[in-house]
Amino acid sequence: MVKTTGSGSYLRRIRQGGAEIVKRVGAVVFGAADDVRSDAQISLTTGATSGANHTPSAPGTPPNQDSGTLGNSIQALRLPPLRAQVIADAPYAAIQEYGGIINHPGGTAYFIGEDGMATFVGNDDPRAASLPRTRPHEIVLPARPYLRPALEKNRDQINSDITKAVNSAMKAMKNGAG
Known part of the structure; x- marks a missing residue:
């Protein structure tokens, strides 16, 4: 101010x-x-x-x-x-302004691509049913x-x-x- x-x-x-x-x-x-x-x-x-x-x-x-x-x-x-x-x-x-922590409940379907990076898949994707799911976790977002x-x-x-x-x-x- x-x-x-x-x-x-x-x-x-x-x-x-x-x-x-x-x-x-x-x-x-x-x-x-x-x-x-x-x-x-x-x-x-x-x-x-x-x-x-x-x-x-x-x-x-x-x-x-x-x-x-x-x-x-x-x-x-x-x-x-x-x-x-x-x-x-x-x-x-x-x-974004102040940063913070998101308590993610988990349950997001994902696969690991050839580049070694995770790709997250929405529940509406037909592949989602057969993919592993993330566990509950914290996402720390630094201030930007x-x-x-x-x-x-x-x-x-x-x-x-x-x-x-x-x-x-x-x-x-x-x-x-x-």
Whole structure:
């Protein structure tokens, strides 16, 4: 979360300045959130390959886009009057950002290919009935943050832009302009 020092007194003064000043500063706040959204989406696609050649990213780096679901779920939301939020609402957004453990119940059919790698088979595949099944196990997913790095990349610019907008609004209020 980005916070501006002394924001409580600024907020009171801006709100006293009227709807036009609140609207101007609010637009800058939303613009900053949209920049974070854009950079998070870019981080997912940089160097990513979809489909059969998809390779997961290294732990600690943004996930490599495969289907586009995660990137398309990232949104910048305007929260009137002077707040904004960046969210990702794909079902796996949080576990990619923070990492976690999945307790898999097992029972997935698989076979070992010529390359020595396991290939998992869905229950609707006719081969599934004759294949061995996985046992219950934990799947540890390391964090692959994409939102927090985007925020950090933009933090100084956000603080600068909001400070300029607030100072401009304060000056306009002092001069009697709205």
